[in-house]
Amino acid sequence: MRDVSLNPIRPAAANVAADAFALDDPDLIALASGNMRVLVAPQVGGAIAAYYEASPTGTVHWLRPATDAALAERDPLRMASFPLLPYCNRIRDARFVFGGRTIDLADDGNRFAHALHGHAWRRPWQVGARTANSVELLFEHVPDPQARGDWPFRYRAKQRIQLAGDALRVTMSAHNLADEPMPFGMGHHPYYPRTEQTRVYAHVQGMWHADSEVLPTHLGPHPAVDELHTGMSADAFDLDNNFAGWSRHATVAWPDEGRQVTMTAQAPFDHLVVFAPTSERQQLCVEPVSNTTDCFNATDTQAHVGGCVLMPGETLSATVNWTPQRV
Numbered sequence: 001m002r003d004v005s006l007n008p009i010r011p012a013a014a015n016v017a018a019d020a021f022a023l024d025d026p027d028l029i030a031l032a033s034g035n036m037r038v039l040v041a042p043q044v045g046g047a048i049a050a051y052y053e054a055s056p057t058g059t060v061h062w063l064r065p066a067t068d069a070a071l072a073e074r075d076p077l078r079m080a081s082f083p084l085l086p087y088c089n090r091i092r093d094a095r096f097v098f099g100g101r102t103i104d105l106a107d108d109g110n111r112f113a114h115a116l117h118g119h120a121w122r123r124p125w126q127v128g129a130r131t132a133n134s135v136e137l138l139f140e141h142v143p144d145p146q147a148r149g150d151w152p153f154r155y156r157a158k159q160r161i162q163l164a165g166d167a168l169r170v171t172m173s174a175h176n177l178a179d180e181p182m183p184f185g186m187g188h189h190p191y192y193p194r195t196e197q198t199r200v201y202a203h204v205q206g207m208w209h210a211d212s213e214v215l216p217t218h219l220g221p222h223p224a225v226d227e228l229h230t231g232m233s234a235d236a237f238d239l240d241n242n243f244a245g246w247s248r249h250a251t252v253a254w255p256d257e258g259r260q261v262t263m264t265a266q267a268p269f270d271h272l273v274v275f276a277p278t279s280e281r282q283q284l285c286v287e288p289v290s291n292t293t294d295c296f297n298a299t300d301t302q303a304h305v306g307g308c309v310l311m312p313g314e315t316l317s318a319t320v321n322w323t324p325q326r327v
Contacts, residue, residue: 021052021059025071033133033163040161041071046125046137047079048161048190051168051322062168062261062324064191064284081190082121085157085174086141087307088187089242089273089293090114092215094149096296098183103296108149114213114294117189119151125159134162140177153182155310166324173317176310183296185307187269187289188320194276194284197256198234202272205245208292214240216293219304224274238278242292244304246272250286259326263288266318271306288320 021037028049029040039049050065063080070078094106094115105115109122120139128136137159143152154177162169176182192198207222224237231253248269253260265288275285291307292298298305310316 021050021054021061021065023049023066023071024068025049028071029127029130029135031133031135031161031163033165036163036166036168038161038163038168039066040135040137041066041079042125042127042137044071044074044079045076045082045121045123046139046159047076047082047121048168048170050080053166053324060259061193062322064193076121079191081170081188083157083159083172083186084117084189084287084289085120085172085184085186086118086151086153086155086182087185087296088117088287088289088291089295090116090213090215092294092297096183098296099181103152103183105149105151108147108151110149114215120157121189128158133164134160136160153178153180155182155184157186164321168322169319170321171317171319173315174310175315176312179312181312182310183307184310184316185289185291185295186316186318187273187287187291189285189287190263190322192252192261192284192286193254194234194282195254195256196235197254198284199231199253199255200228200234200250200274200276200284200286201231201253202228202243202250202274202286203247204228204243204272206243208242208244210241210293214293216242216298219244219300228274234276234284235278235281237276239274239276241274242289243272243274244270244292246270246288248288250288252284252286253327255327259324261322261324263320263322265320268306268308268316269318269320290318 031038053060076082125137208216268290269288273287295305295307
């Protein structure tokens, strides 16, 4: 596989020295707006390493921050959030049929048995235009027909990461550079601080039940659907599930700390993933995605599973916002 992703521009001095929170990585890009900070790690899959408030009374994290160890190991799964494309979640046995041919993604460097989250999260991104409160990250994939498991479609992706006042705004886009249609999905994978009091609010219509390998079995009711409407405890269920019919509005609240962050998204982020395992109580993800797990193999309607087909030259773009609030 060959990904045309140049080494990121190393920032001059990241202006975080005065903050109570700082990460020791010279490749981080620091964005600032008032007391709000975002640290971006283009070399770690185009990830966000931290989104926090630096105030005289202390540091408040709105997403779970990366650690120096996570950055040193270039581990996107331990960042604050990272991009998902050209698909979200798992593909059963790392293969699917599209346009009459089998697309085999096995052995592309993804260490999971069922191909997970595409490949862009495991590649460095190039740094584009920058301001004090925003940065553009660029990624282009050129398929290598000799590389086993390579994604066989050429495309270009971009993230614009911005602090708009206190809010974090991420606009993702993808452009099909291939001379044929390309199956496609995208999303972002935010982790949140999780405490015993954490609550998650979202309006969804149904949950994809899953097997022991986190692959979908059927779409149906679940107590989590109703509890999300009124505020579900992060400890209520053992979840690693997709939810269909999402209203594109979700809130993670810490009532004991008097604060919450609300995530709003544009179409086609019509699906929501909630990862709140009982075995790892420090983990909590509430993810906006355009497709459910294994959507390329699904036989359900597109309304239920999402995903799309980008025609040659077609571009897809959508924005996600995280807005913090004291309550």
